[in-house]
Structure formats: C-alpha cells, structure tokens
Amino acid sequence: MLEQQLVNGVVLGATYALFAIGFTLMFGVMGVINLTYGVYFALGAFAALWSTQGLGLPIWAALPVGALVAGVLAVVLDTLLLTRLRRAKAPELASLMVTLGATLFLYAGMAAALGTEIRRFPAEVFSGGAYSLGDVRVGTTQLLILAAAIVLMLALLALVRGSRLGLAIRAVAENPDAASLMGINGALMLRVVSFLSGAIGGAAGVLVGLNFNAIQPFMGEHMMLRGFAVIIVGGLGDLRGALLAGLLVGLAEVLTAAYLSSTLKDMIAFALLVATLWFRPLGLFGRAAAKRA
Amino acid sequence: MALLTVQGLTRRFQGLVAVDSVDFTVTPGTVHGLIGPNGAGKTTLFNLVSGVLAPSAGSVRLGDQPLDGLPPYRRTALGLARTFQNIRIFSEMTVLENVMTGLHTRLSATWGILLRSPGFRAEERQAKAKARDLLAFVGLSEAADIRAGDLPYGDQRRLEIARALACEPRLVLLDEPAAGMNPAETHALLGLLRRLRDERGLTLLLVEHDMPLVMSLCDRLTVLNFGRRIADGTPAEVRAHPAVIEAYLGTGSHEAGASREAVK
Known part of the structure; x- marks a missing residue:
C-alpha cells in the first residue's frame, strides 16, 4: 500500500507546491504578505466549476479559465488595495492589515453570494477512468492534476529565472528604485507579478478542488494556513524551496493519514513548520535574503 | 545645444529650501562636476534630474525633450542613466x-x-x-x-x-563615484571616466567630494551652497571664485580678505 500512498501524496503535494509557489512569488517581489491570495484560490475553483457546469467545458479548458479569472482579480485587488500604500511607503503591517480586512470581506461576500455548502464538479469530469500498475491505481484526474501542476511550476520557474521579463521582476524585487533607473517600469512589473501569482493561485484552487472534489468559499482560508507553513519551510520568497516544501508537506499529510491517524493529518504541516523554524529558521534551503523570487 | 538644461529648479522640504532656483547647462561630450559643501543640495538636485523626486518649481530638459513629470524609467529610456552614492547593484x-x-x-x-x-x-x-x-x-x-x-x-x-x-545613455549621472575608494581604486576610476568621455563620447554629470579628482577630470563645474548656485565655470575659474573660497573655507577667510583690504 505504500506505493499507492506515495502516489496520492505526490499528487496532493504538487497542488500544495503550486499554491505555495504563487504565494511566495507574491511575497518575494512585493515584500508584503498578501492574504487575499486565498481568495484567488477559491475563486479560481469556482470559475472552473461554472465553466464545467454552466458552459460544459472539459476540465482541461476550465483550468485556464479559473487561472485567468483569478489572475485578473489579483491585479484589480492589488491596484485597489496596495498601490496607494506602496506609493506612501506604508509599513508592511499596514499592507498586511488591509489585505486581512479585504479577505474577511471577500470571504463573507462569497459565502453570502454563493452559499457555504460544498459544491462538486459534474460527474463527466471524472469519466477518464484509471490506470493500474500492479496494486497502484492512478486516476486520469490525478494524472491531469500532477501534469498541470508540474507544467505550471516549471513554466513559472523558467520565466522568473531564465527570461528577461523574469530578470526585470527580480530587479524590482531586489531594489525598486534602482530598477526604475534601469528603465524598468516597476508598476507594470508588479501588475505582471500580481497576475502571475493570482493565476497560479487560481489554478491551484481548480486542481485542489478537483483532487478532493469539494469546492466552497472558505477553501482558501484552510489552504492559507497550510500555505504559510509551506512557504516558511521552503524559505520565504524562495520558489524552488516552495516547490519542494509543498511536495514534502503533501506527502507527509498523506502518509500520516494512512499510517498514523487522519486526525493528526492537519497537524503535520505545522509540526514541520515548527521543526523548520527550530533547526533551519531561514527555510530548508535558506539564505538570509527574502527577495530571491 | 546643451544636452541638459536645468532652469529655476527648486525643491522645498517643509521649511527647508534644499535646492533654490538653480540654473545650469551641460554641454555634450563634457564632464560636468557638481560640487559644494555637505548639505549644499547636490544629491537632491540629482534626484530631481533623475526623477526620483518631484521639483517644487522649475524644469529639466534633456536635449530639447522636457523631462518634467516623467517617472525615472521613462527618463532612462530617453537617455538618462545614473549611479548611486551608496552602491545599488542587484547583489543576488x-x-x-x-x-x-x-x-x-x-x-x-x-x-x-x-x-x-x-x-x-x-x-x-x-x-x-x-x-x-x-x-x-x-x-x-x-x-x-x-x-x-x-x-x-x-x-x-x-x-x-x-x-x-x-541603458545606452546620452548623459550619465554619477553620485560620488569615488566615495569609499582607496587611492588606487580612485585612480583607476578616473581613467575609466575619462574613457567614457573620450572613447564613448558620453556626457557625464557628477557629484564628487574628492577635489583632486574633480579638478583633473571635469571640464566644467557648478558650485552649490545652501541650495543656491554660487559659481559656474572651468575648474580654474571656480577655484579662484571668491564665493567658492568663502563657501569652502568659511566666512573667516572673507573677513580676513576684508581686513586685508582695510589694511591697504
């Protein structure tokens, strides 16, 4: 049974890693813990749900819809909530509080508008069947989740680490003033980063919603706590660290549920968090700087 | 035509007038030095020219292009580049x-x-x-x-x-390029800055406290004191200018000069 649990753990871990990589990108570039990230996660899942239910789109087409909707919302919210604070060079705590307030407002709004009952994807989304390899069973949906998460993460890493747009983003992350004097439009780069991380968060919402087949407005709130644990274990602002830590937390959760107890499952991410802060306070791969996006 | 034209440039911080209606022009292909005692407003002037700060009054033109109101990244695209007093490379x-x-x-x-x-x-x-x-x-x-x-x-x-x-600049602003350098490094820097002008045809505007460097490198100098322009000219002219001597050596020398006059 261990092989089966490992497969499930890797699939779950890949969705956590995807969620965390978008979150840590936002933090790494903006220098602000943006709690609205959980809202993009939930909204992405809902957008994909409507696309499959209302428009009859297949799930592979609903995924980019979810990502796009979440990405656009992220740009809008960042512009509304944080632009003025950035211009005024407000302390980080002010930005954190603003996003906290907005998040509470948005969750409540979503709950009022959409209801709090758990929604499920239509049955035909899961009609792909499963492959068996000996005792190990891998669903088509699981494969899709894994493939989508891996492709998105690699694409983001390639963009940030290996392209000129990524270079400009890293320049803004490290020193906005100097970047501006290099001719880089910092405000535009922040919008690009908002969009990218919002879209990644939205895509993670679709995939997590698919994995558990459960979508509801507060799904983002539960995920955010785990997301914090993952990005701290991975090292704040460290994309590759978030990827590996996400996989680690996913695997640890599945194995804990399978071999210890499912009530301990929700504890494991935080046990890892405490252990990391204890032994490697800058994250698993941590160096001192937080701005390594 | 002048590459950089600064006209009536003023910046107030609450009560303090850090830069007070300063005028000067920078000729293409020259090294232009901006000097003055500490607190004279040199760095503020740099920030106004590069667009990091907005002026309270006055205007800045690059060639015939007005820069007023443009953010730094647009000024860079038009041909203005800058280095900082405290180095700001992307260290990661x-x-x-x-x-x-x-x-x-x-x-x-x-x-x-x-x-x-x-x-x-x-x-x-x-x-x-x-x-x-x-x-x-x-x-x-x-x-x-x-x-x-x-x-x-x-x-x-x-x-x-x-x-x-x-950034393929036409004009490079250098804010205290020799700050914190040892004599050997300063000497190498002097060679590099000369090559920028002579081999690349660049125009440089620099703030610098190292007077031997300024005097041997610059084609022209603008001197600020308390935010005002007190002198403008070649290094030799500026060195002989009474207001400059007074600004650097204090009013004592002025009084000394006055008493010498009286003695005569």
Whole structure:
C-alpha cells in the first residue's frame, strides 16, 4: 500500500507546491504578505466549476479559465488595495492589515453570494477512468492534476529565472528604485507579478478542488494556513524551496493519514513548520535574503 | 545645444529650501562636476534630474525633450542613466545579469519571451554579447558569472557604471563615484571616466567630494551652497571664485580678505 500512498501524496503535494509557489512569488517581489491570495484560490475553483457546469467545458479548458479569472482579480485587488500604500511607503503591517480586512470581506461576500455548502464538479469530469500498475491505481484526474501542476511550476520557474521579463521582476524585487533607473517600469512589473501569482493561485484552487472534489468559499482560508507553513519551510520568497516544501508537506499529510491517524493529518504541516523554524529558521534551503523570487 | 538644461529648479522640504532656483547647462561630450559643501543640495538636485523626486518649481530638459513629470524609467529610456552614492547593484544576481537589467529598455520583445520566437532568441544572444562587451570595457570580464554581492567594493562601483552604460545613455549621472575608494581604486576610476568621455563620447554629470579628482577630470563645474548656485565655470575659474573660497573655507577667510583690504 505504500506505493499507492506515495502516489496520492505526490499528487496532493504538487497542488500544495503550486499554491505555495504563487504565494511566495507574491511575497518575494512585493515584500508584503498578501492574504487575499486565498481568495484567488477559491475563486479560481469556482470559475472552473461554472465553466464545467454552466458552459460544459472539459476540465482541461476550465483550468485556464479559473487561472485567468483569478489572475485578473489579483491585479484589480492589488491596484485597489496596495498601490496607494506602496506609493506612501506604508509599513508592511499596514499592507498586511488591509489585505486581512479585504479577505474577511471577500470571504463573507462569497459565502453570502454563493452559499457555504460544498459544491462538486459534474460527474463527466471524472469519466477518464484509471490506470493500474500492479496494486497502484492512478486516476486520469490525478494524472491531469500532477501534469498541470508540474507544467505550471516549471513554466513559472523558467520565466522568473531564465527570461528577461523574469530578470526585470527580480530587479524590482531586489531594489525598486534602482530598477526604475534601469528603465524598468516597476508598476507594470508588479501588475505582471500580481497576475502571475493570482493565476497560479487560481489554478491551484481548480486542481485542489478537483483532487478532493469539494469546492466552497472558505477553501482558501484552510489552504492559507497550510500555505504559510509551506512557504516558511521552503524559505520565504524562495520558489524552488516552495516547490519542494509543498511536495514534502503533501506527502507527509498523506502518509500520516494512512499510517498514523487522519486526525493528526492537519497537524503535520505545522509540526514541520515548527521543526523548520527550530533547526533551519531561514527555510530548508535558506539564505538570509527574502527577495530571491 | 546643451544636452541638459536645468532652469529655476527648486525643491522645498517643509521649511527647508534644499535646492533654490538653480540654473545650469551641460554641454555634450563634457564632464560636468557638481560640487559644494555637505548639505549644499547636490544629491537632491540629482534626484530631481533623475526623477526620483518631484521639483517644487522649475524644469529639466534633456536635449530639447522636457523631462518634467516623467517617472525615472521613462527618463532612462530617453537617455538618462545614473549611479548611486551608496552602491545599488542587484547583489543576488550575477554580474552579467546586472548589466542585462540595464538593457531592458533597449530590447523590444516582451511578449516574444513567452513565445520564444527566433527573433527573440537572436535578440537575447545579442543582449548577452553586448553585456559582455560592457563588462570588458569596465574590466570585469572575468567576473561575469559571480554573484554581484560577492564583488569587492571598487568592482561593484565599476559594475554599476557598466549597468548604467547598458541603458545606452546620452548623459550619465554619477553620485560620488569615488566615495569609499582607496587611492588606487580612485585612480583607476578616473581613467575609466575619462574613457567614457573620450572613447564613448558620453556626457557625464557628477557629484564628487574628492577635489583632486574633480579638478583633473571635469571640464566644467557648478558650485552649490545652501541650495543656491554660487559659481559656474572651468575648474580654474571656480577655484579662484571668491564665493567658492568663502563657501569652502568659511566666512573667516572673507573677513580676513576684508581686513586685508582695510589694511591697504
């Protein structure tokens, strides 16, 4: 049974890693813990749900819809909530509080508008069947989740680490003033980063919603706590660290549920968090700087 | 025609007038020095010219292009580059990547990045080649793949200059380029700045406290004191200017001069 649990753990871990990589990108570039990230996660899942239910789109087409909707919302919210604070060079705590307030407002709004009952994807989304390899069973949906998460993460890493747009983003992350004097439009780069991380968060919402087949407005709130644990274990602002830590937390959760107890499952991410802060306070791969996006 | 024209430039901070209706022009192909005692408003003036600060009054033109109201990144695109008093390289990037950030405005494809078009790849190769050329010019070829933060101080300064050159500027603002350098490093810097003017035809505007450097390098000087322009001219003219001597040596020398007059 261990092989089966490992497969499930890797699939779950890949969705956590995807969620965390978008979150840590936002933090790494903006220098602000943006709690609205959980809202993009939930909204992405809902957008994909409507696309499959209302428009009859297949799930592979609903995924980019979810990502796009979440990405656009992220740009809008960042512009509304944080632009003025950035211009005024407000302390980080002010930005954190603003996003906290907005998040509470948005969750409540979503709950009022959409209801709090758990929604499920239509049955035909899961009609792909499963492959068996000996005792190990891998669903088509699981494969899709894994493939989508891996492709998105690699694409983001390639963009940030290996392209000129990524270079400009890293320049803004490290020193906005100097970047501006290099001719880089910092405000535009922040919008690009908002969009990218919002879209990644939205895509993670679709995939997590698919994995558990459960979508509801507060799904983002539960995920955010785990997301914090993952990005701290991975090292704040460290994309590759978030990827590996996400996989680690996913695997640890599945194995804990399978071999210890499912009530301990929700504890494991935080046990890892405490252990990391204890032994490697800058994250698993941590160096001192937080701005390594 | 002047490359840079500063007219009536003023900046107030609450009660303090840090820069007070300053006028001067910078001639193309020259090294122009901006000097004055501490607190004279030199760095504020730099910030006004590069667009980091908005002026309370006055205007700045690059060639015949007014810069007023433009954000720094637009001024860079128009040909204005700058280095800082306290070095601001991107220390987490490699030396080569630092220079490539300066090439940003000079490259067209932004969305081509996502498509990885052949045109984009060719441009990317050219950008790398150009960045390496610039590193060679400032003498940092060997260090291209080192983390920029690990470079020695003098080399970081040269990297900052290479990065500014990557923006293909017409005018480079250098804020205390020799600050914190030992005599050997200062000497090498002097050679590099001269080569910028003589080999690349660049125009430099610099703030500097190292007077031997300023006097031997600059073609023209503008002297500020308490935010006002008190003198303007060649190094020899400025050195002999009574207001400059007074600003640097204090009113005592003025009184001494006055009493000498009285004695006569």
